[in-house]
Amino acid sequence: MGNSLRHIRVIAANTFTEAIRQKVLYVLVVFCLLMLGGSSFISQMDFKGDDFKFMKDLAYAGISLVGLLVALLGAALLIPAEVEKRTIYTLLSKPVRKFEFIAGKYLGLVALLTLFVTLMAGIFFIALWGHENALTARELAAGGGRLTEVQTQLVGEYRASAYDPAMIQALALIWAKLCLVTVICVLFSTVASSTVFIVSCTLFVYLIGHLQMIAREYFLGGEVAQWWWKIFLAAVALLIPDFQTFNLSDEIIAGNTVRWVDTAPILAYAGVYALVTLTVSALVFEGREL
Amino acid sequence: MSDDGQREFAVSAAGLTKTFTLEWTRKRLLALDGLELRVRRGEVFGLLGPNGSGKSTTMKMLLGLIKPSAGTVSVFGAAAGSLAARRRLGFLPENPYFPGFLSGREVLNYYGKLVNLHGQRLRARVDELLELVSLTAAADRALKTYSKGMLQRIGLAQALLHDPDLLLLDEPTAGVDPVGSRQMRDLILALRARGKTVIFSSHLLEQVQEVADRVLILHRGKKVREGTLEELLSVRGQSQLTVSGLTPELQTRLSAWLRGEGAELLAAAPPQQKLEDYFIKAVGQ
Ligand SMILES: Nc1ncnc2c1ncn2[C@@H]1O[C@H](COP(=O)(O)OP(=O)(O)OP(=O)(O)O)[C@@H](O)[C@H]1O
Ligand SMILES: [Mg+2]
Numbered sequence: 001m002g003n004s005l006r007h008i009r010v011i012a013a014n015t016f017t018e019a020i021r022q023k024v025l026y027v028l029v030v031f032c033l034l035m036l037g038g039s040s041f042i043s044q045m046d047f048k049g050d051d052f053k054f055m056k057d058l059a060y061a062g063i064s065l066v067g068l069l070v071a072l073l074g075a076a077l078l079i080p081a082e083v084e085k086r087t088i089y090t091l092l093s094k095p096v097r098k099f100e101f102i103a104g105k106y107l108g109l110v111a112l113l114t115l116f117v118t119l120m121a122g123i124f125f126i127a128l129w130g131h132e133n134a135l136t137a138r139e140l141a142a143g144g145g146r147l148t149e150v151q152t153q154l155v156g157e158y159r160a161s162a163y164d165p166a167m168i169q170a171l172a173l174i175w176a177k178l179c180l181v182t183v184i185c186v187l188f189s190t191v192a193s194s195t196v197f198i199v200s201c202t203l204f205v206y207l208i209g210h211l212q213m214i215a216r217e218y219f220l221g222g223e224v225a226q227w228w229w230k231i232f233l234a235a236v237a238l239l240i241p242d243f244q245t246f247n248l249s250d251e252i253i254a255g256n257t258v259r260w261v262d263t264a265p266i267l268a269y270a271g272v273y274a275l276v277t278l279t280v281s282a283l284v285f286e287g288r289e290l
Numbered sequence: 291m292s293d294d295g296q297r298e299f300a301v302s303a304a305g306l307t308k309t310f311t312l313e314w315t316r317k318r319l320l321a322l323d324g325l326e327l328r329v330r331r332g333e334v335f336g337l338l339g340p341n342g343s344g345k346s347t348t349m350k351m352l353l354g355l356i357k358p359s360a361g362t363v364s365v366f367g368a369a370a371g372s373l374a375a376r377r378r379l380g381f382l383p384e385n386p387y388f389p390g391f392l393s394g395r396e397v398l399n400y401y402g403k404l405v406n407l408h409g410q411r412l413r414a415r416v417d418e419l420l421e422l423v424s425l426t427a428a429a430d431r432a433l434k435t436y437s438k439g440m441l442q443r444i445g446l447a448q449a450l451l452h453d454p455d456l457l458l459l460d461e462p463t464a465g466v467d468p469v470g471s472r473q474m475r476d477l478i479l480a481l482r483a484r485g486k487t488v489i490f491s492s493h494l495l496e497q498v499q500e501v502a503d504r505v506l507i508l509h510r511g512k513k514v515r516e517g518t519l520e521e522l523l524s525v526r527g528q529s530q531l532t533v534s535g536l537t538p539e540l541q542t543r544l545s546a547w548l549r550g551e552g553a554e555l556l557a558a559a560p561p562q563q564k565l566e567d568y569f570i571k572a573v574g575q
Contacts, residue, residue: 006406
C-alpha cells in the first residue's frame with residue numbers, strides 16, 4: 001500500500017515533468033495576450049460598470065479553453081505514447097501495477113491542470129487589479145484628486161466587483177470540470193491508441209454532458225416511446241457526467257450570490273465521478289494486451 | 291515434490307504458446323508454439339533464432355507483459371508478471387524504450403524509485419551503475435541525445451538497479467561497440483559468479499558461445515535444438531592442437547606419422563587472432 005502510493009507519486013511527478021519539458025507552459029502566452037487584449041479593449045469602450053463582468057467572462061472562457069486543451073492533449077498524447085513507444089514495457093517490468101500507472105498519469109495531469117489554473121488565475125487577477133486601478137485613477141483625475149460622495153461609492157463598487165471572493169468558487173468549478181474531462185480522456189486512452197480518436201470521443205462526451213440534464217428529464221418523464229431512444233437517454237443520464245452543473249459559475253460571474261454550500265456538492269460530484277471513472281480505466285487497462 | 295522442482299528453476303515454462311490476432315484482417319499469427327523451457331538458477335541461458343522466431347515474445351511472456359494463449363510460465367515459482375516475480379528480475383528491452391526527455395541519471399532515479407530504492411542508497415546505486423556502464427560523463431544529458439549503444443547501456447543499468455536474481459536481456463549487445471560488448475560479456479560472467487541467472491537473446495553467435503552455459507534455438511516459434519554448448523557443438527572424434535615452430539617439412543612428417551598411427555591430420559593453419567581482440571588492442575583498452 002505504501003509502495004503503491006509512492007509509485008503513483010513517482011509516476012505523477014514524471015508525467016508532470018514530461019509535460020513541462022514539452023514546453024506546454026507556452027500556452028500561457030496565448031492566455032496573457034487574451035487578457036491584455038481584453039483589458040485594452042474595454043479601456044477604449046465604455047461598458048458602464050460592466051467592465052469586470054466582461055473581463056471575468058473573457059478570462060473564464062480563456063481558462064476553460066486553455067485548460068481543455070491541456071487536459072485533452074495531456075491525456076491523449078502522453079498515455080498512448082507510453083504504449084506506442086513501449087516505454088511502458090520497461091516500466092511494467094518493474095514491480096509496478098497497471099493501476100499505479102493509470103493513477104499516476106492522471107494525478108500528474110491533475111497537478112499540471114492545477115498549475116495552469118493557478119497561473120491563469122494569477123494573470124487574470126493582475127488584469128483585474130490593473131483595470132480597477134485605472135478606473136479609480138480616472139475618477140480621481142476627474143475629481144481633481146478628491147472624490148465626491150457619488151464617486152466614492154462608484155469606486156467602492158468597482159473594488160467589490162473586481163475583488164469578488166466568490167471568483168475562487170468559480171475557479172474551483174472550472175478546475176473540477178477540467179479534472180473531469182481529463183479522467184474521461186484517460187478512460188479513452190486506456191482503450192484506444194489514436195490521439196485523434198481519443199480527443200474526439202472525449203469532446204463528444206463533453207458536449208453530450210452539457211445536454212445531460214435534458215436527457216435525464218426526458219428519460220424520467222417517459223415521454224419518448226421508441227425503446228432505442230430510451231436506452232440512449234438512460235445511458236446518457238446514467239453514464240455521462242452532467243457538465244451543465246458547473247455552469248453555476250455563470251451566476252458568480254453575473255455577480256449573483258453563490259455560497260460554498262452551493263459549490264461544494266458539485267465539487268464532490270466531480271470527485272466521486274472521477275474516482276469511479278479512474279477505477280474503471282484501471283480495470284480496463286489491466287485487461288489490455290500491450 | 292513439484293515445489294522442489296520449481297525451486298531449482300529460475301524460469302520454467304510448459305507448452306508456452308502465443309497467437310497474435312492481427313488488427314483489421316483478424317488473421318491469426320502463431321508466434322510461439324508449445325515451448326518447453328527450464329532455466330536453472332545460476333545459469334547463463336542463450337535464446338537464439340532468426341528474426342521473428344519468437345525470442346522477444348518469449349521474454350515478454352516471462353515478464354507478464356503479454357499473456358500466453360496456452361501453457362504456463364513461472365519465474366522463481368511465482369506466476370510470470372506477478373509482483374513477486376517482477377521484484378526479482380531485471381529486463382533490458384530489445385529497443386531503447388526509455389523516456390527521452392529525462393537525462394541518464396534522472397531515468398535511473400525514476401526507475402530506482404519504482405523498484406523501491408530511495409534516498410542515499412538510490413543515489414549511491416545510480417552513481418555506481420553509471421560508472422559501471424561508462425556513462426558518467428553523459429549522465430546529465432537528455433536520453434534523446436544518446437546514441438543507440440548509449441541507450442543500450444542505460445538500459446542495462448536500469449535492469450540492474452535492484453540487483454535482481456534474474457536478468458532478461460533482449461539483444462544486449464545490439465548497437466554496442468566491441469569494448470561495450472566485451473564489458474557486457476564480463477558483466478554476465480561476473481553475475482553468474484554471484485549466482486545470478488541470465489537469459490539473453492542474441493544474433494551474435496560468437497558472443498553467445500563465449501558466455502552461454504546452455505542455448506535454445508527457436509525457429510518459427512518452435513524449439514529446434516536445446517542443450518549445453520558442448521553437447522551441441524563439439525565435433526565428436528576430432529581434436530585440435532596448437533603447435534609453435536611447425537615447419538612445412540615437420541608438418542609432412544607429423545602427418546605421415548599420424549597416418550601410420552591410424553589418425554589423420556585434417557587441417558593446419560596459423561590460428562587467427564580474433565578481430566574483436568585486435569580491435570580492442572587497437573583502441574587501447
Ligand atoms: N504485437 C504483435 N502483434 C502481432 N504480431 C506480433 C506482435 N509481436 C510480435 N509479433 C510476431 O510474432 C513473431 C515473433 O516475434 P518476436 O518479436 O518474438 O521475434 P524475435 O525472435 O524477437 O525476432 P528479432 O530477432 O527480430 O528480434 C513475429 O512474426 C512477429 O511479427
Ligand atoms: Mg526480438
